[in-house]
Amino acid sequence: MHVEQISVFIENKSxxxxxxTRILGEAGINIRTLSLADTSDFGILRLxxxxxxxAKGVLKERGFTVSKNEVVAVExxxxxxxxxxxxxxxxxxxxxxxYMYAFVERSGENAVMIFxxxxxxxxITTLTGKGFAILxxxxxx
Amino acid sequence: xxxxxxxxTLPREAIQALQLKRLQAMVSRVYHCVPxxxxxxDKAGVAPDSFxxxxxxxxxxxxxxxxxxxxxxxxxxxxxxxxxxxxHASSGTTGKPTVVGYTKKDIDNWAALMAxxxxxxxxxKGDIIHNAYGYGLFTGGLGAHYGxxxxxxxxxxxxxxxxxxxxxxxxxxxxxxLTCTPSYSLFMAxxxxxxxxxxxQLKLRVGIFGAEPWSEAMRNDIESKLNLSxxxxxxxxxxxxxxxxxxxxxxxxxxxxxxxxxxxxxxxxETGAVLPEGEKGELVITTITxxxxxxxxxxxxxxxxxxxxxxVCGRTHARIARMSGRSDDMLIIRGVNVFPSQxxxxxxxxxxxxxxxxxxxxxxxxxxxxxxxxxxxxxxxSDEIKHLQALSFQxxxxxxxxxxxxxxxxxxxxxxxxxxEGKAKRVIDNRPKA
Numbered sequence: 001m002h003v004e005q006i007s008v009f010i011e012n013k014s015x016x017x018x019x020x021t022r023i024l025g026e027a028g029i030n031i032r033t034l035s036l037a038d039t040s041d042f043g044i045l046r047l048x049x050x051x052x053x054x055a056k057g058v059l060k061e062r063g064f065t066v067s068k069n070e071v072v073a074v075e076x077x078x079x080x081x082x083x084x085x086x087x088x089x090x091x092x093x094x095x096x097x098x099y100m101y102a103f104v105e106r107s108g109e110n111a112v113m114i115f116x117x118x119x120x121x122x123x124i125t126t127l128t129g130k131g132f133a134i135l136x137x138x139x140x141x
Numbered sequence: 142x143x144x145x146x147x148x149x150t151l152p153r154e155a156i157q158a159l160q161l162k163r164l165q166a167m168v169s170r171v172y173h174c175v176p177x178x179x180x181x182x183d184k185a186g187v188a189p190d191s192f193x194x195x196x197x198x199x200x201x202x203x204x205x206x207x208x209x210x211x212x213x214x215x216x217x218x219x220x221x222x223x224x225x226x227x228x229h230a231s232s233g234t235t236g237k238p239t240v241v242g243y244t245k246k247d248i249d250n251w252a253a254l255m256a257x258x259x260x261x262x263x264x265x266k267g268d269i270i271h272n273a274y275g276y277g278l279f280t281g282g283l284g285a286h287y288g289x290x291x292x293x294x295x296x297x298x299x300x301x302x303x304x305x306x307x308x309x310x311x312x313x314x315x316x317x318x319l320t321c322t323p324s325y326s327l328f329m330a331x332x333x334x335x336x337x338x339x340x341x342q343l344k345l346r347v348g349i350f351g352a353e354p355w356s357e358a359m360r361n362d363i364e365s366k367l368n369l370s371x372x373x374x375x376x377x378x379x380x381x382x383x384x385x386x387x388x389x390x391x392x393x394x395x396x397x398x399x400x401x402x403x404x405x406x407x408x409x410x411e412t413g414a415v416l417p418e419g420e421k422g423e424l425v426i427t428t429i430t431x432x433x434x435x436x437x438x439x440x441x442x443x444x445x446x447x448x449x450x451x452x453v454c455g456r457t458h459a460r461i462a463r464m465s466g467r468s469d470d471m472l473i474i475r476g477v478n479v480f481p482s483q484x485x486x487x488x489x490x491x492x493x494x495x496x497x498x499x500x501x502x503x504x505x506x507x508x509x510x511x512x513x514x515x516x517x518x519x520x521x522x523s524d525e526i527k528h529l530q531a532l533s534f535q536x537x538x539x540x541x542x543x544x545x546x547x548x549x550x551x552x553x554x555x556x557x558x559x560x561x562e563g564k565a566k567r568v569i570d571n572r573p574k575a
Binding site for chain 1: 517519522523526552553554555556557
């Protein structure tokens, strides 16, 4: 039910983002989606790629600090109010979203959102209970 | 274990009697042989034969590094050049270096004191000493080398640099003792890890680290990463070189300074007043056996304290505390005195933080600013911004609490702080010079 995500620490200076994507490109790794969280000094680049283990390896080799963790991909009806419905369900159960970002491709008629929850298992149980489809990682890589 | 049990365990009264006798002889000799000292003693109104007790030492004027620069290269030497068998010079960061000359007897004493220091650190005949202090004008390499030979250990004269080769030699030659700067030891540990070499598989047992101030927390880090017992050694080329003082392996609490050759004092660096036992101030050393270039009350600029309390190891020589910095390394940030080593201790107290840091001091809108750059390794990294920000905040808060200075912590990528193979550069001061 989980999706593997890698996170990379990057300093806020020119060329770092280009460097990460270049290293991944040269290693033949395909970036499926990504999001960048930034502060004035540094950023955390979060990526979903076709091979998380290999991506982590090549970036570490080049001196980057990388971690791998699990996020959840949820299908959301692609219409006005779709995301609001899902967030309401989470709010009703007091489940915190640490961060979220959109997946680039659609899944049939639905949009796909990537979530990092404080309590992953409880979030999955709650959402599936309310009829939301959770996508396995293999569908995204 | 002692190298020279009789002298290392002399009762205090005997040490003092010996010091007085040697001091009287030295002062009268330099008065007659070194014009610089004749002038300074005359100016201070001290007759060279007027010494009755060790307390008379306080009547003598200080000698500064600048005095040695002014006497460049040989004018402070107290013997004719024919008697000088070796010349070293300090790494002068600005202007001319300070030059020191050794007679045959000076080299002999130095080797013996360094051998004493090795034994105090837990080294013995039969050890293989991997000496990664630089050989050359710097006293570190040759100083440790002669001491190792005097002890009868096997010495590998590696000198600094070429880290891959250092690691290969340590592995293949079965080195049991490592001598280098503390920052270089960690640099080697990191390089070894990258090559998949585990220091725990090496035969290293003792590490003797010096030439830069380091903290107790850094000792713990080195001991766990290099799997050895790490001791602090002190020395400076003006006084002799390495082996002026060393921690004993038994206590690892303060460095025994060899008082039958050196008289230590702690002074207030601003007023010059001698401070009571235990108080922190600048270390001042008088050499009482040196022939080539004897020094009277030399201002080392190193900040420490002195204790005469008996030590569990049985040595009776006074101990100086680990150097907490240099009076000229001391940063004054918005009026607060800050030593880089204090910040290092705080950083090392934070779980997962590596001892690679740089302090950047600048001035913005007439106010001093301090930025502490800390590398983000895997142990402290998180995919969530808030955890990293909490870490920065935690460090900033600790520095504020413990040192009273506000700083900004900047998290940087691993390896973005330059690694040093000699003395680590910890401070970049961008403030305009007054």
